[in-house]
Amino acid sequence: MDETLRIDRYLSGAMTAAERQGFERELADDADLREQLALQRSMQQFLEHRNDRQELQQKLKDTGADYFSEKRARSRLWVRWAAGSAAAAAVVLLIVWQVFFQPSLYDTYADFPALALTEKSTDAPVDWSQTEVAFNGGEYATAAEQLEQYLQTYPDDQQAQLYLGIARMELGQAEEADAVFQQLAEEASPDIRAYAKWYHALNYLKAGDEASCRAVLEEIPEASPFYEEAQELLGKL
Amino acid sequence: MTDMSDQRYIDGLRRRDDHIIAEIYEEFSGLVRSWVSRNNGNTADAQDLFQEAILAIYDRYGAGGASFSGSFGGLLMTICKRRWYDRLKQKKRETDVRLSEAERYDKEDEPWKAAEEALAEKERQEGLARVFTLLSEQCQKLLALFTTGTTSTEQLATELGMESTNAVYQSKHRCISRWRQLYYEHNK
Numbered sequence: 039m040d041e042t043l044r045i046d047r048y049l050s051g052a053m054t055a056a057e058r059q060g061f062e063r064e065l066a067d068d069a070d071l072r073e074q075l076a077l078q079r080s081m082q083q084f085l086e087h088r089n090d091r092q093e094l095q096q097k098l099k100d101t102g103a104d105y106f107s108e109k110r111a112r113s114r115l116w117v118r119w120a121a122g123s124a125a126a127a128a129v130v131l132l133i134v135w136q137v138f139f140q141p142s143l144y145d146t147y148a149d150f151p152a153l154a155l156t157e158k159s160t161d162a163p164v165d166w167s168q169t170e171v172a173f174n175g176g177e178y179a180t181a182a183e184q185l186e187q188y189l190q191t192y193p194d195d196q197q198a199q200l201y202l203g204i205a206r207m208e209l210g211q212a213e214e215a216d217a218v219f220q221q222l223a224e225e226a227s228p229d230i231r232a233y234a235k236w237y238h239a240l241n242y243l244k245a246g247d248e249a250s251c252r253a254v255l256e257e258i259p260e261a262s263p264f265y266e267e268a269q270e271l272l273g274k275l
Numbered sequence: 276m277t278d279m280s281d282q283r284y285i286d287g288l289r290r291r292d293d294h295i296i297a298e299i300y301e302e303f304s305g306l307v308r309s310w311v312s313r314n315n316g317n318t319a320d321a322q323d324l325f326q327e328a329i330l331a332i333y334d335r336y337g338a339g340g341a342s343f344s345g346s347f348g349g350l351l352m353t354i355c356k357r358r359w360y361d362r363l364k365q366k367k368r369e370t371d372v373r374l375s376e377a378e379r380y381d382k383e384d385e386p387w388k389a390a391e392e393a394l395a396e397k398e399r400q401e402g403l404a405r406v407f408t409l410l411s412e413q414c415q416k417l418l419a420l421f422t423t424g425t426t427s428t429e430q431l432a433t434e435l436g437m438e439s440t441n442a443v444y445q446s447k448h449r450c451i452s453r454w455r456q457l458y459y460e461h462n463k
Binding site: 270 | 296351403
């Protein structure tokens with residue numbers, strides 16, 4: 039039965055209270071009617087947002103091209119082992135490395151989003167882009183030193199704290215990293231907490247403490263974006 | 276509960292906010308890329324999945340306005356994984372994919388359900404878009420004018436050369452019925 043008219047009245051709020059209640063009771067029992075309502079609601083959404091959706095799609099295409107370029111997809115090993123070499127030599131080195139050496143479990147899982155401080159502090163008196171370059175290029179000693187300075191100015195920036203933890207972890211300063219991750223895993227906003235928990239586990243892994251690593255991994259909840267990785271790593275340990 | 280920052284992502288997508296879009300890529304693209312690469316995919320696959328997942332989230336929770344209680348990152352990853360399993364199945368590479376991992380999902384699980392709903396809305400939006408252009412020009416124009424809400428029904432009647440507002444409503448309903456019919460013919 040074509041219910042276009044009634045559904046239109048329902049969606050546009052033209053029904054009386056009694057009519058609306060009756061319609062909603064019918065909906066509860068009638069799967070066909072529910073499907074027609076869902077489709078008609080989607081039609082309304084399509085008509086209202088199609089230009090916006092196209093605009094978003096274009097933006098995603100443009101942004102995606104930047105973030106998923108091969109340059110960004112570089113392996114961390116590439117950066118650590120091949121920086122400074124001629125490009126061709128570096129590519130050869132990368133292939134040799136991947137073919138002949140198995141990366142450690144830590145290296146398999148340690149993947150960090152790029153650091154972005156300048157976006158957040160456009161009014162800052164200091165040029166933090168150098169800190170970003172250092173961190174994103176794997177110069178963790180420089181990055182850690184500058185992040186310490188940054189945190190003196192912005193002590194509540196949890197993201198910067200997280201990156202300081204990562205830099206410490208990469209430098210093998212397991213205890214210092216542990217303190218940062220532990221604190222963030224307990225006190226930070228939920229998103230940062232999820233990262234802190236995951237890196238906390240990786241820090242133990244890097245330090246060779248598999249039992250503690252396992253214990254932290256087991257605490258990562260299903261809602262975390264790292265849940266799958268955590269389960270996978272648990273399987274390998 | 277949805278964390279404030281998670282709601283911020285959804286609001287940002289609704290506004291098509293460049294900074295929020297960049298932040299979402301910055302925050303989550305590495306995760307998706309590394310997961311896809313560990314599951315027999317390449318960077319281009321990861322880019323496609325990521326874009327598809329963001330659009331699905333927009334369709335259901337941004338423009339669609341459905342309420343969402345959960346982690347944005349968790350939802351994004353679940354949609355990407357769910358679509359990747361679909362694609363591998365389509366390519367008949369079951370042996371390559373760790374289907375056991377897909378099966379481990381509880382289908383009643385909150386992120387899984389939220390992902391399913393998002394993907395269903397995305398399919399509906401794209402299905403409707405595909406057949407919209409098959410409607411008559413008059414129908415396309417009438418439905419578009421109705422939606423803007425800036426034109427009164429009387430003005431619409433004049434603009435479309437119709438005799439009464441009643442005729443406008445009848446045409447609108449005929450156009451919607453036709454659109455639905457085309458949708459089912461082309462999408463089922």
